[in-house]
Amino acid sequence: MKNINNKLSSYKLILGMFTMSMVLNSCTNLEIEATDSVFQDPNDSSFQGVTDPDSFLSNAFNSINGLVGGQENLFALSEVTTDASVVPTRGSDWGDNGIWRQLHQHDWRPSHFYIENVWNQWNNVHLQAAQLLSERTTASANVKASASFLRALGVYIILDNFGQVPIRDVTAPPFDNPPVIQGQEAIDLIVSDLNDAIDGLEAEAPGAGNSRPNKAAARYLLAKVLLNKHVYLKTEPNAGDMQEVIDLVNSINAEGYDLVEGYFDIFERELDNETIWFLTQSVENRIWNGLHYNQAPEIVGGGWNGFATLAEYYNMFEGDSDVNTPGSGQEERRGFVPTEGLPLNEVVNSSDINNNGIADGSSVGYGFLINQQYADNGSPLKDRGGNPLTFKKNFVDGEGNSSLLNNGETTGIRLIKYNPRNGASRQHEIFFRYADAHLMKAEAAFRMGDVGTATTLINELRTIRKASPIANLTELDILDERGRELYAELWRRNDMIRFGQYTRNWELKAESQVGNEIRNLFPIPANQVILNPNLVQNPGY
Numbered sequence: 001m002k003n004i005n006n007k008l009s010s011y012k013l014i015l016g017m018f019t020m021s022m023v024l025n026s027c028t029n030l031e032i033e034a035t036d037s038v039f040q041d042p043n044d045s046s047f048q049g050v051t052d053p054d055s056f057l058s059n060a061f062n063s064i065n066g067l068v069g070g071q072e073n074l075f076a077l078s079e080v081t082t083d084a085s086v087v088p089t090r091g092s093d094w095g096d097n098g099i100w101r102q103l104h105q106h107d108w109r110p111s112h113f114y115i116e117n118v119w120n121q122w123n124n125v126h127l128q129a130a131q132l133l134s135e136r137t138t139a140s141a142n143v144k145a146s147a148s149f150l151r152a153l154g155v156y157i158i159l160d161n162f163g164q165v166p167i168r169d170v171t172a173p174p175f176d177n178p179p180v181i182q183g184q185e186a187i188d189l190i191v192s193d194l195n196d197a198i199d200g201l202e203a204e205a206p207g208a209g210n211s212r213p214n215k216a217a218a219r220y221l222l223a224k225v226l227l228n229k230h231v232y233l234k235t236e237p238n239a240g241d242m243q244e245v246i247d248l249v250n251s252i253n254a255e256g257y258d259l260v261e262g263y264f265d266i267f268e269r270e271l272d273n274e275t276i277w278f279l280t281q282s283v284e285n286r287i288w289n290g291l292h293y294n295q296a297p298e299i300v301g302g303g304w305n306g307f308a309t310l311a312e313y314y315n316m317f318e319g320d321s322d323v324n325t326p327g328s329g330q331e332e333r334r335g336f337v338p339t340e341g342l343p344l345n346e347v348v349n350s351s352d353i354n355n356n357g358i359a360d361g362s363s364v365g366y367g368f369l370i371n372q373q374y375a376d377n378g379s380p381l382k383d384r385g386g387n388p389l390t391f392k393k394n395f396v397d398g399e400g401n402s403s404l405l406n407n408g409e410t411t412g413i414r415l416i417k418y419n420p421r422n423g424a425s426r427q428h429e430i431f432f433r434y435a436d437a438h439l440m441k442a443e444a445a446f447r448m449g450d451v452g453t454a455t456t457l458i459n460e461l462r463t464i465r466k467a468s469p470i471a472n473l474t475e476l477d478i479l480d481e482r483g484r485e486l487y488a489e490l491w492r493r494n495d496m497i498r499f500g501q502y503t504r505n506w507e508l509k510a511e512s513q514v515g516n517e518i519r520n521l522f523p524i525p526a527n528q529v530i531l532n533p534n535l536v537q538n539p540g541y
Helices: 021-022 051-069 073-080 096-105 113-133 142-164 184-200 216-232 239-254 262-268 286-288 434-447 450-462 477-488 492-498 525-533
Strands: 013-015 165-169 273-282 366-369 413-414 427-433
Touching: 021 073, 021 096, 021 184, 051 073, 051 142, 051 273, 051 427, 073 096, 073 286, 073 492, 096 113, 113 165, 113 262, 142 165, 142 184, 184 216, 216 239, 216 273, 216 427, 216 434, 216 492, 239 434, 273 434, 366 477, 427 434, 434 450, 434 477, 450 477
Parallel strands: none
Antiparallel strands: 013 165, 273 427, 366 413
């Protein structure tokens, strides 16, 4: 295989799944539309370049929205496989042939539908980007820079989840088996693309838009890659990489991005100084997947009553563990449960479908919802069986045994960042934000031995979030702080692996999988291993 260095000038590669899978009706869907490119003999170099790069790039970015905004696929792999999220089967709801339970229990197989989807979808992302980066595509410098960012993002997600990335030379016959890169070779490609993106993308001040990646987004992603680099190489953290993480975050901060007060305000539609990149994707999945059927029924008929979190995750937060009402001493990020709705004129961007003067959804709380829930008029809500709607810490079956099967409607603490009171269909889901970058900087300083600076940075965030300072910072304190700040933002699996905690035990995890480091990577979908002999199934699968 040819060496992949710098910008691969002599050997332009399209990163992605190979064409054979398309012929065999794989769900990868990497076909290039005839309107986008010009085809010749399929046994020769068929790709002749993208004819409308601007539209092609817009379509590529639009595809990202659904890949991040869904409650399945990447979100499921990033959150449900951790201690932060669990989807129990409630009667006949959320059974889905065990697909959710397998993720939380670490009992998945190479044929798991969501694992296959992530492989197909994100390989397709960097395939599309590579088409734009081909020398056969005539595109503006800004399009090329955006494509460099997209390719880096797609390759990074595949590397992070699967450990190896199939690549394709756009000028090669479509039935050639694509070579595969991993480790340092994959990192070099990602870093090279991100440096090109940093050079070519525009600097955009916070609050100026941020619905497309800019210099700050490219720096953020490069910091993320370098922070995790030692995981992919199976080495110790490198001081030079950690210093570069710090420098990249400082550069983001110098552009005006910073921590802001009002934690849950960040997730409204208004722009702020924390948001580095948001997606124009509806936040409905994040709102409804955990709420009960009887919560905010006036908007879309109520919640879907699936997703919840573990008691141990809830207990990481500061405050009384059994009380979560306004004024009860909870730290800001844990949130609260209101006892009634709010007047319409007190809620930004809300509606009043019932025309009763109460903002729709304003009786739904923020953060972690536990114990009794309330209607807009202040009356205690009930479940569909007429019992008090009280969200409970534990997951138990009809006989009171700890289980993911046969749960009732009220088991599990629910969590919510995007509240329906501020517009249930708003298209504003945050993907990159500065608080994460700030925590990456603190972690990098800690890994370089500068515990004092790391402690200061952690406590700066905790003060803004109205939590008590930490006196003697440990490595696990940093992981916990990331958990408190970034829940449901698709980083928990990545974080737990980096801190060596992904294979530990947690409630309802399969006992046989505790300590099983094979699970740090997902399996390559079985059909892809068969079709491409250059792919080697990850150990243990």
